[in-house]
Amino acid sequence: MILIEKKQEFYQALMDKNTDYEGVFFVGVKTTGVFCRPTCPAKKPKLENCEFFKTAQEALLASFRPCKRCRPLSHPSQVSPLIQTLIEAVEENPSKRWKESDFNELLVDSSTARRQFKKRFGMTFVEYARARRMGLAFKQIRDGEAVIEAQLNTGYESSSGFRDAFSKIMGAAPTKLNKYYHMLMLKAAWIDTPLGLMIAISDEEALYLLEFVDRRGLEREIEKLRIKTKAQIIPDSTPPLLSIEAELNAYFKGTLTEFKTPLHLLGSSFQKLVWKELISIPYGQTRSYAEQAKFLGKQTAYRAVANANGANQLAIVIPCHRIINSNGDLGGYGGGIARKKWLIDHEKQHKATRY
Numbered sequence: 001m002i003l004i005e006k007k008q009e010f011y012q013a014l015m016d017k018n019t020d021y022e023g024v025f026f027v028g029v030k031t032t033g034v035f036c037r038p039t040c041p042a043k044k045p046k047l048e049n050c051e052f053f054k055t056a057q058e059a060l061l062a063s064f065r066p067c068k069r070c071r072p073l074s075h076p077s078q079v080s081p082l083i084q085t086l087i088e089a090v091e092e093n094p095s096k097r098w099k100e101s102d103f104n105e106l107l108v109d110s111s112t113a114r115r116q117f118k119k120r121f122g123m124t125f126v127e128y129a130r131a132r133r134m135g136l137a138f139k140q141i142r143d144g145e146a147v148i149e150a151q152l153n154t155g156y157e158s159s160s161g162f163r164d165a166f167s168k169i170m171g172a173a174p175t176k177l178n179k180y181y182h183m184l185m186l187k188a189a190w191i192d193t194p195l196g197l198m199i200a201i202s203d204e205e206a207l208y209l210l211e212f213v214d215r216r217g218l219e220r221e222i223e224k225l226r227i228k229t230k231a232q233i234i235p236d237s238t239p240p241l242l243s244i245e246a247e248l249n250a251y252f253k254g255t256l257t258e259f260k261t262p263l264h265l266l267g268s269s270f271q272k273l274v275w276k277e278l279i280s281i282p283y284g285q286t287r288s289y290a291e292q293a294k295f296l297g298k299q300t301a302y303r304a305v306a307n308a309n310g311a312n313q314l315a316i317v318i319p320c321h322r323i324i325n326s327n328g329d330l331g332g333y334g335g336g337i338a339r340k341k342w343l344i345d346h347e348k349q350h351k352a353t354r355y
């Protein structure tokens, strides 16, 4: 999320085509669905139609596609023909999952592609394709049910690939809901936080999943959830989704230390045990993996405990960020180390002002 004051500043930079802001932000234009560099020569959008992002990956995950005029993915110098070929291939079929053989077909060496993409965009080609694919799937969730209905009514075709992208990740293609009356429906919502965009999935009673949208492995995680519950996921609002959004707001303000939104834990009995133990770690405190294993009475199952922590699907709410290495190092985090550090510091600070 980018702060209001920053939005004004970035918007001014956009109006001025200020080159100082190259690489500082990208702007997504809601009316056209593209994202641009600050210096894009195209007609400038109105402020209310702009969404600002710090990285291209975030803009892709927020369902925007790269602008053809300013080519936000080719700054600062022109991209190689190899990168251009691959970006075009993704746009042709955004729902595709890339395999080694696909690179061979395009006469492209996958390791060269990986290296060039990483150097240019800070993400590998596979990560780029994934961000674009997930972004398309998320579009439904961001735009809400009304959009699906409108598209169905006008016989929307999947030329943009977004219907395919959606169904591959979220379940059967969005369609008239009554056809699926026999299926469990899970509802998904999009939550904007100071640490980035999150996706939340619930039924009418409880929250099943809460993750940062750029988390590694999120795509598989959502698929697993869908297969385990035999559910279809559609964009909607539920009491747990409204509750978690309000609670996250308060948490990030530092006024909430304990989440009350009901949770549905989907895992083995051992995993559930580990997750419940995580919830019992008080706000603002950290614990090592070894201590955590001891609390559980499973000193020898240290690795299994660490794996169960890693399998947590309810970021922040089940505070796996409160588990650090015995030597004081932060250890790993699915949402990235920077976020883990931020969360630990945030809690320490607000715990200090509280007591």
Ligand SMILES: [Zn+2]
Binding pocket: 035, 036, 037, 040, 041, 042, 067, 068, 069, 070, 071
């Ligand atoms: Zn542009």
